[in-house]
Amino acid sequence: MSTSTQPKVVHRRGKDTVKSWPLPDRIAYFSCWAVGIGLCLVAAGLILFMLNKGLQYVSLDLIFSNPAVGSDQSQTGGFLAPLLGTVILTLVGTIIAIPLGVATAIWIVEYGRPTRLARAVESGIEVVAGTPSIVLGIFGLLLFSNGIFSFMSFRALGGAVAGRSFLTAGAMMSLIALPLIFTSTREALQQVPAQVREASYALGKTKWSTIRKVLIPTARPGILTGTALGMGRIAGDTAIVVILLGATMQIEKVGSAPIVSTLRGTGSTLTSYVYNNSPAGEGNAPQKAYAAAFVLLLLVLALNFGIDILSRRSKKEIV
Amino acid sequence: MNSPTPLPPIKRIDPSRAPKVVDPRHDTLGAADAIAAAVAPGSSNRVERMRIDDLSIAYGTKPAVRNVTLPVREGEVLALIGPSGCGKTTLLRSLNRLTELTDTAVATGSITLNGDDIHALEATDLRRRVSMVFQQPNPFPMSIFDNVAYAIREQAARRPSKSALAPLVREALEDAGLWDEVGDNLDHPALRLSGGQQQRLCIARALASKPEVLLMDEPCSALDPKSTEIIEELITRLREKVAIVIVTHNLQQAHRVGDNVAFMYLGELVEYGTVEQVFNAPRAERTQNYVGGVFG
Ligand SMILES: Nc1ncnc2c1ncn2[C@@H]1O[C@H](COP(=O)(O)OP(=O)(O)O)[C@@H](O)[C@H]1O
Ligand SMILES: [Mg+2]
Numbered sequence: 001m002s003t004s005t006q007p008k009v010v011h012r013r014g015k016d017t018v019k020s021w022p023l024p025d026r027i028a029y030f031s032c033w034a035v036g037i038g039l040c041l042v043a044a045g046l047i048l049f050m051l052n053k054g055l056q057y058v059s060l061d062l063i064f065s066n067p068a069v070g071s072d073q074s075q076t077g078g079f080l081a082p083l084l085g086t087v088i089l090t091l092v093g094t095i096i097a098i099p100l101g102v103a104t105a106i107w108i109v110e111y112g113r114p115t116r117l118a119r120a121v122e123s124g125i126e127v128v129a130g131t132p133s134i135v136l137g138i139f140g141l142l143l144f145s146n147g148i149f150s151f152m153s154f155r156a157l158g159g160a161v162a163g164r165s166f167l168t169a170g171a172m173m174s175l176i177a178l179p180l181i182f183t184s185t186r187e188a189l190q191q192v193p194a195q196v197r198e199a200s201y202a203l204g205k206t207k208w209s210t211i212r213k214v215l216i217p218t219a220r221p222g223i224l225t226g227t228a229l230g231m232g233r234i235a236g237d238t239a240i241v242v243i244l245l246g247a248t249m250q251i252e253k254v255g256s257a258p259i260v261s262t263l264r265g266t267g268s269t270l271t272s273y274v275y276n277n278s279p280a281g282e283g284n285a286p287q288k289a290y291a292a293a294f295v296l297l298l299l300v301l302a303l304n305f306g307i308d309i310l311s312r313r314s315k316k317e318i319v
Numbered sequence: 320m321n322s323p324t325p326l327p328p329i330k331r332i333d334p335s336r337a338p339k340v341v342d343p344r345h346d347t348l349g350a351a352d353a354i355a356a357a358v359a360p361g362s363s364n365r366v367e368r369m370r371i372d373d374l375s376i377a378y379g380t381k382p383a384v385r386n387v388t389l390p391v392r393e394g395e396v397l398a399l400i401g402p403s404g405c406g407k408t409t410l411l412r413s414l415n416r417l418t419e420l421t422d423t424a425v426a427t428g429s430i431t432l433n434g435d436d437i438h439a440l441e442a443t444d445l446r447r448r449v450s451m452v453f454q455q456p457n458p459f460p461m462s463i464f465d466n467v468a469y470a471i472r473e474q475a476a477r478r479p480s481k482s483a484l485a486p487l488v489r490e491a492l493e494d495a496g497l498w499d500e501v502g503d504n505l506d507h508p509a510l511r512l513s514g515g516q517q518q519r520l521c522i523a524r525a526l527a528s529k530p531e532v533l534l535m536d537e538p539c540s541a542l543d544p545k546s547t548e549i550i551e552e553l554i555t556r557l558r559e560k561v562a563i564v565i566v567t568h569n570l571q572q573a574h575r576v577g578d579n580v581a582f583m584y585l586g587e588l589v590e591y592g593t594v595e596q597v598f599n600a601p602r603a604e605r606t607q608n609y610v611g612g613v614f615g
Pocket of ligand 2: 407408409
């Protein structure tokens with residue numbers, strides 16, 4: 001290598017430092033930098049705060065005992081019922097949302113006909129995605145208080161349909177998860193090259209078996225990612241719980257059938273528990289609110305982690 | 320726009336502008352009759368698997384294949400050559416009705432498989448009997464085993480078990496010359512194979528349903544010379560098992576693997592004959608211009 005050209009290069013490189021930039025560039029650069037650092041600090045602070053408060057107040061006792069009526073914090077029990085409530089509600093919402101979201105995405109990407117209806121459905125899903133959950137909640141209450149939906153909840157003493165239950169809340173919750181599952185499935189399907197579909201048809205496969213045996217397995221990591229996001233949103237929502245689940249302290253069953261009785265009954269979730277026990281609610285047990293919030297955070301993180309592993313594993317089978 | 324009249328339908332093209340089998344202005348060697356005789360039924364004593372008869376295909380009003388008549392015979396490799404855009408792919412894809420996936424494609428004429436009109440068959444059944452390998456290797460994002468097994472599964476009324484499929488998968492991989500390389504790693508994702516291996520996997524997949532005709536659309540154009548050589552040897556070997564139609568724009572390749580050669584130009588069949596005849600003594604002037612000088 002010739003050394004005569006070397007100094008020139010070094011010189012030019014040395015000139016291209018932030019110091020050599022024009023003033024507006026430097027100001028812009030440092031503001032972006034400061035904002036970035038600032039956001040990191042906020043996020044780190046939030047997590048440290050949650051960790052600190054959470055670890056301070058959380059205990060196995062709290063997790064494994066049910067809420068109770070009491071005049072001070074030492075008598076009001078733990079949050080086992082709300083924890084189970086979060087799990088049940090998330091499962092109900094997800095189980096409804098996955099088939100709907102995946103089927104809609106398949107229809108849009110693989111058939112897309114009639115074109116106008118497909119467009120309308122896509123915009124419809126966008127509208128749902130942008131609807132505040134409290135609007136979904138109040139709409140759900142109106143809808144599910146109808147007589148025909150009495151099988152989903154129960155009749156109150158006067159005979160009116162309550163419209164509140166894990167099922168009705170879960171149905172509305174599915175609308176929160178659906179756009180996320182739909183979008184990520186749609187994106188995953190759109191990424192499958194047209195050649196792969198053609199290869200399947202060329203082997204004498206029908207469209208349906210191509211979808212079932214090739215496209216859905218290929219899109220699985222995408223479906224899982226959307227599901228994880230959706231589950232996180234359901235677990236974190238409060239408005240629909242307060243309106244449609246009733247936020248009763250315990251899980252109140254309806255009837256005696258094993259699973260159905262729970263699904264038709266009311267309950268609470270960690271979010272409504274946090275709200276009710278925070279200084280904003282009536283419980284005024286902030287320490288339990290911190291502990292429950294901490295558990296909720298852990299739950300959502302664990303969920304994302306688990307789904308990430310699953311999605312990575314199914315990706316590994318593919319590529 | 321000067322002419323308000325729409326393009327004429329394929330069947331009624333002005334003969335002076337778009338001639339039939341051979342343009343008389345170029346037919347200085349009297350090729351038309353010789354080619355008509357060569358493509359006629361009974362011109363060879365080999366069994367005819369498929370017959371393309373007076374086939375024309377257009378995309379909307381734009382003709383891509385014009386009045387082509389060709390036989391596809393057992394134990395032979397038919398090489399389709401011609402410049403890019405002359406309709407080779409379109410012709411090939413019509414043989415297993417893949418052209419039907421293109422909404423604008425319109426076809427006239429007839430194609431038969433063992434004497435039966437292919438449009439009278441179920442498309443799914445036809446495509447198992449006339450299978451296809453594409454220009455780009457396109458394995459499914461699943462394991463090597465599943466890629467091959469996918470072609471056979473669901474064919475039977477009852478779902479065959481993995482152990483029942485294993486011998487068939489092995490046989491297909493052996494036919495495609497891939498077994499020695501992947502036999503121990505059938506669970507590996509197909510997308511981790513090299514390009515040449517992926518293409519041989521696609522050949523194995525196409526052979527798994529024991530087709531009568533194998534269609535190959537420039538199967539080596541995306542591959543390195545070594546993989547190309549392996550696949551050409553494979554084609555020569557497979558000829559005994561299955562009738563092969565291969566599209567290639569590589570004349571040397573057509574010369575190496577072909578038994579019969581069809582030269583297409585602007586959608587028409589210009590020349591058809593044995594590989595020696597087409598390359599050494601082309602009858603049409605356009606064939607001479609196209610293949611001339613290629614072999615020194
Ligand atoms: N899907 C399609 N839609 C419209 N025109 C097409 C389509 N596929 C091919 N064509 C046209 O048909 C003609 C023949 O194409 P093709 O069969 O791909 O030729 P080749 O394989 O010989 O290159 C070309 O003019 C091409 O532009
Ligand atoms: Mg082509």
